[in-house]
Amino acid sequence: MTVDHRGTRDDANAQVTSSPPISELPEPRPMRADAMRNHEKILRAAEEIFALDGVMVPIDVVAERAGVGIGTLYRHFPTKEALYDEIVSTRLRALIDTAHACEKEPNAAEGMCTFLHTFARQASEKQDLFDALGQAGIDIKARFSDMLNELTTSMDTMRQRSVDEGAIRDDVETKDILNLVMGSCHAAGYDGKSGASLERLVDIVLAGIKTPD
Amino acid sequence: MTVDHRGTRDDANAQVTSSPPISELPEPRPMRADAMRNHEKILRAAEEIFALDGVMVPIDVVAERAGVGIGTLYRHFPTKEALYDEIVSTRLRALIDTAHACEKEPNAAEGMCTFLHTFARQASEKQDLFDALGQAGIDIKARFSDMLNELTTSMDTMRQRSVDEGAIRDDVETKDILNLVMGSCHAAGYDGKSGASLERLVDIVLAGIKTPD
């Protein structure tokens, strides 16, 4: 916790050696071929492992899976969290895009339905996403607060429009819906076969929030 | 993980010194007054702290709160998990009793409703209970598997009877309901004020599982 997260490492700066105020772009050199290859390998390994085991996996497991040493991993990502950020924010971004797409659906309630199903599937397939969204406490959420805001804002648009349509009740908050769906993911997750049952659970939530009678 | 959990300590055995087969109760001596007092203090402190902060609190925090040293704590409970067990199983027991009581309700669906509300309130007030029920993975659940079984069995009776009454849909599993309600607790928990909103969330779940139309 409370990590600095700034250039203690040679990330991609430290170019200018003398004459400070020259504002030319000093072409930071492309990165060696093997380094680039390793960067990719690490990213891919992290993606798989985080998806399967969540945030809690020891960092060296990722390194091993990628087939590189720990030192190498840390050369490319200054912190475990930095690596984690990379993966999760990509996934969050995709989710946000989906949300924006669903917003455009003429029938708001239908858009919401579509989105929640996608959301649930994503969260239950990618353990790391699930962790970021629910489990792990304040600190990890704070890290993605901007994206999280964008997501809930988008969801809230859908929700409000659905309420206006008279499709869902007006006394449910967006965050509630989100957490209810997370509950579904949790339930489905422990079964192993997260297939059909997840769909069913999300439908239950949808049934629960729709306008009575 | 994988703790022995058996008498590496002087818990309350080690009585017979010679002549093994004498089956008299060798009165293990009542425990000194101060020891008994400390035992109580530890239990009370653990109850409060676990309720507030969950399973993750360092053990020495509990000791400090109880006003005893770590050594003393370990004299009374051979393991952090042992202490944790004590607290959680008490709470689980109470929950099970409630479940059995609700089972007796003539109107099954109503009983279920009552139970779920109690359940939700308990889980959101006692962080440790919440942890044991949901969060923390396999290992911690295994520890309470017997009680958990008793609980879900009782719930399943209610559920089945409600289905027979035609009150709730027949394609929802008990565990699903449980996890949905846990989702509600999670949602309510982060607000701080877990009061009214929790009630509402549980009602949403109930609305979701009731027979359509």
Add this chain to the structure above:
DNA sequence: CTCAAATCGGAACTACGGTTCCGGATACAA
């Protein structure tokens, strides 16, 4: 009051996960 048994307290040990450091290997420009 006296003393041994029981108990206390916390320093020290262990295990584990994140991070740093640096000698050795490698890529690639000249």
Add this chain to the structure above:
DNA sequence: TTGTATCCGGAACCGTAGTTCCGATTTGAG
């Protein structure tokens, strides 16, 4: 081919949390 800037690997280091150990203290029977 050669030289060096860059990169690699993993041993070592640090902080955290659980647990053990043992000298100091306290209880309570005689």
